[in-house]
Structures are given as C-alpha cells and as structure tokens.
Amino acid sequence: MVTGTLYGVGVGPGAPDLVTLRAARLIGGAAVIAYPTLAGGDSFARSIVAGMIPAGAEEIRIDVPMTEARAPAQAAYDDGAARIAERLEAGADVVCLCEGDPLFYGSFMYLMARLAAGYRVEVVPGVASPAACAAAARRPLAARNEGLAVIPATLPEEALEARIGAVESAVVMKLGRHLGKVRRVTDRLGLTGRAVYVARASLPDEVVCPLAEAPAIAPYFSMVLVTRGDDPWL
Amino acid sequence: MVTGTLYGVGVGPGAPDLVTLRAARLIGGAAVIAYPTLAGGDSFARSIVAGMIPAGAEEIRIDVPMTEARAPAQAAYDDGAARIAERLEAGADVVCLCEGDPLFYGSFMYLMARLAAGYRVEVVPGVASPAACAAAARRPLAARNEGLAVIPATLPEEALEARIGAVESAVVMKLGRHLGKVRRVTDRLGLTGRAVYVARASLPDEVVCPLAEAPAIAPYFSMVLVTRGDDPWL
Structure with a gap:
C-alpha cells in the first residue's frame, strides 16, 4: 500500500477567510486532521477552520504539556508523530493544522523532524x-x-x-x-x-x-x- | 456620494491557490483593479490571479520606471494614486494587487502613504x-x-x-x-x-x-x- 502524505497547513492569523485556497481545499477534503493543543486546552488553529472540517474526519490531538523542561514536550511530539505515522502507514493523508505559518515558530517543525525521513511531507505556507x-x-x-x-x-x-x-x-x-x-x-x-x-x-x-x-x-x-x-x- | 475603499491585497508568492479566501473574494468581485508594473513589463501579481479577475473589470496600471533616482518612481506613484483617488471619489472600491504581502517590501506602501489620509484603506495580508x-x-x-x-x-x-x-x-x-x-x-x-x-x-x-x-x-x-x-x- 502507498503511504499517505503529511500536510503541514498554515491557517493564518485568526480570521477564517485569511486561510489560503489550498489550505481550505486540503482541510475540506481531509479524512484525518491533527493539531497540537497546549496543556490540554483548545487548539486555536482548529478554531480558525472549525467550519471547514468535514463532519466525519478523524482528529488526532497532540497534547503538549506546558513545562520549562524540554523532555515532556518531546515525548508528546514523539507520541503524536507515532499516531500520525500509523495513519500514514495505512495510506491516509494527514492534515496538520498550524496557526499562522507552519515553519514560523510553529510546532509543526517538531512533527516534521520526526516524520520527514520516512514519509512524504508537504508544507502549505500561511499568512504569518x-x-x-x-x-x-x-x-x-x-x-x-x-x-x-x-x-x-x-x-x-x-x-x-x-x-x-x-x-x-x-x-x-x-x-x-x-x-x-x-x-x-x-x-x-x-x-x-x-x-x-x-x-x-x-x-x-x-x-x-x-x-x-x-x-x-x-x-x-x-x-x-x-x-x-x-x-x-x- | 460615499467614497470607495482602497484594498491592498496580498496575492502570495506565486501559486494561485496560495491566495487567501478574502483576497479571492475581493478580486472576484472587483470593478476596479490596480497594480504596479516595473518598466512597462507585465505584473507578476496580476498573473497570479489572472483567472480570478472579472471580465469587465477596469484595470489601472501604474508603470514604475526602473531608475536609480527616486523622483521618477515617486512621480509614477503620484500619478497612480491620483487615478485611484478619482475612482474612489466616484464611489468605486479599488483592489490593488500585491505580490506576497502588501507591506513586506511591497510597492503598495507608496500608494497607501498617498491615499490613507483621505480614503478608507484596508490591507489584506498575504503569504510572504x-x-x-x-x-x-x-x-x-x-x-x-x-x-x-x-x-x-x-x-x-x-x-x-x-x-x-x-x-x-x-x-x-x-x-x-x-x-x-x-x-x-x-x-x-x-x-x-x-x-x-x-x-x-x-x-x-x-x-x-x-x-x-x-x-x-x-x-x-x-x-x-x-x-x-x-x-x-x-
């Protein structure tokens, strides 16, 4: 089976209509959506595009603990990357939501660093x-x-x-x-x-x-x- | 009569689907489109969204001469701003196309500096x-x-x-x-x-x-x- 693609999708600064056409298309067609949440809170990125997520989409929440030490966050990204990899292995594409632009102070880089060697990764830049x-x-x-x-x-x-x-x-x-x-x-x-x-x-x-x-x-x-x-x- | 609004619209780095939903809506509904061209050439910003511009839209080209001296470019922006102001005075909105983001090394800032005191200006940020x-x-x-x-x-x-x-x-x-x-x-x-x-x-x-x-x-x-x-x- 062909493995899926991981999309790191920038959803812009907050207004839902500052999402790009490409991001809206990917989100609107997504079977699996992933996003980090901080300390169990809501995802701002998800809230921006809540109206575009298909009703039946599977959601992968990556809860990142808010600590000074790096290790707990790293463990959360390890776990999130493993769950994403499982879906990619099964042939599903995974759309990871990122506030603003994925590579400008975005946590997507931690997932990308863990998954880019093994899977196809595409980054959709956003309005920073x-x-x-x-x-x-x-x-x-x-x-x-x-x-x-x-x-x-x-x-x-x-x-x-x-x-x-x-x-x-x-x-x-x-x-x-x-x-x-x-x-x-x-x-x-x-x-x-x-x-x-x-x-x-x-x-x-x-x-x-x-x-x-x-x-x-x-x-x-x-x-x-x-x-x-x-x-x-x- | 109420004067129109000048929109400085970022159209992103080049791929037409990296335009935001807001930019696409404004361009698709525009009666008047403005854009600078350098030394009489084509407008890259216009080429990105060529497929979204309504058939009957009026286009204001602002041809900026390529010189080391500042004065000729300043005169071109003066002239462009005057032509945009004429349309705004007549009650029309004007959508000014900008590669990338309008305020990140964009020439829109020269038009905005000339028009912001007299007219309503809205900036639509883009993917830089x-x-x-x-x-x-x-x-x-x-x-x-x-x-x-x-x-x-x-x-x-x-x-x-x-x-x-x-x-x-x-x-x-x-x-x-x-x-x-x-x-x-x-x-x-x-x-x-x-x-x-x-x-x-x-x-x-x-x-x-x-x-x-x-x-x-x-x-x-x-x-x-x-x-x-x-x-x-x-």
Whole structure:
C-alpha cells in the first residue's frame, strides 16, 4: 500500500477567510486532521477552520504539556508523530493544522523532524502574524533596502536593546510579561513614539494602539512593531 | 456620494491557490483593479490571479520606471494614486494587487502613504516569500526563542557578515548579482553548509538547492535561508 502524505497547513492569523485556497481545499477534503493543543486546552488553529472540517474526519490531538523542561514536550511530539505515522502507514493523508505559518515558530517543525525521513511531507505556507499585524496597523513592515528583525521579547534586556537598535525595522514577539521590558528598551532608544502594539490581529477583538498606551501584560497573540511608519519617501 | 475603499491585497508568492479566501473574494468581485508594473513589463501579481479577475473589470496600471533616482518612481506613484483617488471619489472600491504581502517590501506602501489620509484603506495580508521558501525547503524559519533577520543582500559585505553572524536564523533577500557576496560571507562564517537557496517558491519552476550549488546570478524571486534546519531538539 502507498503511504499517505503529511500536510503541514498554515491557517493564518485568526480570521477564517485569511486561510489560503489550498489550505481550505486540503482541510475540506481531509479524512484525518491533527493539531497540537497546549496543556490540554483548545487548539486555536482548529478554531480558525472549525467550519471547514468535514463532519466525519478523524482528529488526532497532540497534547503538549506546558513545562520549562524540554523532555515532556518531546515525548508528546514523539507520541503524536507515532499516531500520525500509523495513519500514514495505512495510506491516509494527514492534515496538520498550524496557526499562522507552519515553519514560523510553529510546532509543526517538531512533527516534521520526526516524520520527514520516512514519509512524504508537504508544507502549505500561511499568512504569518507579522503581516497580519502590519495590515491591522497599516504600517509597512519593511521597505526598499531596510532589514527587518523578528525578535523574541524573552531575550535579556541588553540583547533586546542591541537588536532593536541595530535594525531599521523590528517585530518584537512573545511579549507576555516582557512588555514592560520592551517598553523600557524603546524608551531608551527613543523609539517608543514610532512603536505600535497589536494584539489578536484579524480577530473581532483586535487591538491596535501606540506602544505607550499598551496594557502592562500582553496576551500571547500580540506583538510590537517598531517600524518607519508611513513615510512616502521610504 | 460615499467614497470607495482602497484594498491592498496580498496575492502570495506565486501559486494561485496560495491566495487567501478574502483576497479571492475581493478580486472576484472587483470593478476596479490596480497594480504596479516595473518598466512597462507585465505584473507578476496580476498573473497570479489572472483567472480570478472579472471580465469587465477596469484595470489601472501604474508603470514604475526602473531608475536609480527616486523622483521618477515617486512621480509614477503620484500619478497612480491620483487615478485611484478619482475612482474612489466616484464611489468605486479599488483592489490593488500585491505580490506576497502588501507591506513586506511591497510597492503598495507608496500608494497607501498617498491615499490613507483621505480614503478608507484596508490591507489584506498575504503569504510572504520567506514562508513560501521555507515551505519549499522544508526548513523551519525560526523556532522557540530564536531571532529571525530578514536581510537585503544589497548591504555592504561587512554589514551583511555582521547581521548574518549575529542572529540564529536569517533570510537573505534581493539577491540578484549579490549572490557571490552572500556566499563569501556564509563561507567566512562557516554557515554555507546550512544555507539553502530557493528560487520562484511555489511556482512550477521552483528551485531548491544547497547554497553551494546555487547559480552565480540569482533571479529577483529568490532568497537564501541560513537556518538551523531540522534539528528535532530545537
């Protein structure tokens, strides 16, 4: 029997109509759907495309424990990959749902690393959150010969300052309780005035505001854009 | 009369089915479509969605001259914005087509800068080329707490080396005749072995190969990914 194909499918930032035609076709025709969930919660990726999943589709939930240690998550991916492999061996295609783009901070990479040697893997790129946040804020991410840095807010304050200060345009992700630190850094760099905070881009409760007016603690789906803005001569 | 809305619509990296559902709906219902063309050539963005454009749609071509000087391009955007404004004033919506994502190195930002103060502007984010290249190469762009730098190959060699050497994961764009320089830099940094060259991602003539095997001169739609690869312990 021919083995199935594993599809890593980006479903975009949140609005169901920001899914690509290819992703919608694959999801709409899927016999087996897989997705990670964090600490037993719901899957945001699944919620985006809930209306497109066929009624009879089998669902493989990969519950990833929320721990600092790597081993429990690795064991969860091992187990998830084994369950996916079982369906691929039986000749079924498996559509793995991924928020945003599968290979941009996505957990699909852990499944791909375990399965790519043995099975056909196809990745369907999706609309990533920086593009969605730039659209929400109507600010160019990068123009002409500017560099763009995607920077995790989890970095130490000095590293954050060095990276934001060294680049024309920056996207600061993974904010959470690090937002105050980001704000101190942009204050010192004199960049707070051109920094925008965006949360839940493309969703009904989207927030766009100057960084100076951002809440003290940010939700997971949020970022700060430190970009040139709308200079027509960029 | 109520003025129309300007939509900046990302049409993705090249494959027509990597257009989002929202973009397809807007294009399929458009009375007026606008797009820039470079030096009188065809529009790649238009070619991606040619099959979705309604038969009777009016098309506004904005021909941008290819010059080093900024003024001729600025004049072309002034003129294009004026023609778009005329249609918006008449109450028509205008759908502006953009390769990839409108605000990621897209020329839509020049039109938006000219029109956002006077008219309603909505940006529809699209699948950007780094996500498409990562999908083609099946390599994670960024994992966990890694930073990702998008770097124009047009930078001087020393700046290129400093930026690529300072970050966990890099996407080097705008290659063209700069590919040899990029290769010298990754050689010196000991990174050529984990660098991948991708051209025309998602198109039928897509190329994915190790940087060491890349052609001497790269086409416009190409980039080099210098990423960690597929380490399952990332």
